[in-house]
Amino acid sequence: MPVEQILTHARVVTAEQEFVGTVVLRDGLIAQVEEGVSGLSQAIDLGGDYLLPGLVELHTDNLEKYMSPRPGVDWPSASAVLTHDAQIVSAGITTVFDALAIGDVNPRGKRMQQLPAMLEAIAAAATGGLLRADHRLHLRCELCHPDSLAVFRDLVEHPLVQLVSVMDHSPGQRQFAKEDKYREYYMGKYHLSEAEMDAFVKEQVANSLEFSDRHRRAIVEDCHTRGLSVASHDDATLAHVQESAGFGMSIAEFPTTLEAATASHALGLKVLMGAPNIVRGGSHSGNIAAAELARHEVLDILSSDYYPASLLQAAFMLAAQDNGYDLPRAIATVSRQPAHAAGLLDRGEIRVGLRADLLQAKVHEGQAVIQQVWRQANRVF
Incomplete structure (x- = not known):
């Protein structure tokens, strides 16, 4: 250099x-x-x-597609991390929080089995100086999974962990307030039969009632003790937002309604939405459009989620739309705002x-x- x-x-x-x-x-x-x-x-x-x-990405599942490029295919984790890193940096992302999902809601999924290999491969590549972007870890905790709290406590000690989000993807609330959308999404994604889907819905509802609140409280308390940033996920109502604010969360990931986004913004939670939502012109789940939040000037952060190249594209599109975001403010949603929300004040x-x-x-x-x-x-x- x-x-x-x-x-x-x-x-x-x-x-x-x-x-x-x-x-x-x-x-x-x-x-x-x-x-x-x-x-x-x-x-x-x-x-x-x-x-x-350089762009700052707080929530991407991109590594998973390289760990399992096809159903039934497990790719070597070291190679998967390097390929993921190359795509990330080619999208202009210089700081990335790789999202590791704790608690797989997919009845046929392998996320939980892949967790140790993913974490170890990221850490080894970082230690070896092999990564082009600065990689941190974001633990995504599915609260209604019976093992989420135990696995979280096993992983949170890792020095690369800097962000934690808590979520409940059970049907009938938040992202899936409409059960027909829930059934459509999971049957299509995981190829479940009607009978398998019925059993899946019953199990998720029961697990949510048993574990969700208890896990949320314990995980958030642990995060505050360690000084980690915490994000809510899919808040839909004023009550959800007030609960998140009461827990001292700093980021509101993917609020599903204008009411929730507006309340989050007013209470100081940084509202994060998907960049693909901007590029595609709406939510694939049928929830509030990110562009609508921008028109109300309550959009703070964009995340590429599942498509790294969407991040920069969405920022330029945001600046070109009819809202209060000029180019500096739009670029801040993919750089300064996410950096500060994660406690990184030296960049962005x-x-x-x-x-x-x-x-x-x-x-x-x-x-x-x-x-x-x-x-x-x-x-x-």
């Missing part, structure tokens, strides 16, 4: 404004941010492309003294195209 790099003739997007300017990188940090084009011979001309902060915007996590992108016919990515001033894509 050169001691100093000068990136010039770029459309620099800071947290407050965008301008044609120059950014100087030194010792892995942003050393200068100035308007105007540098005339120095060693300056790197970005040709008028956008220069943006182009500002002197912060980490030189950056990306160069151009927009062609509405499509954002990544050209280069830097992590701590080291080019990684």
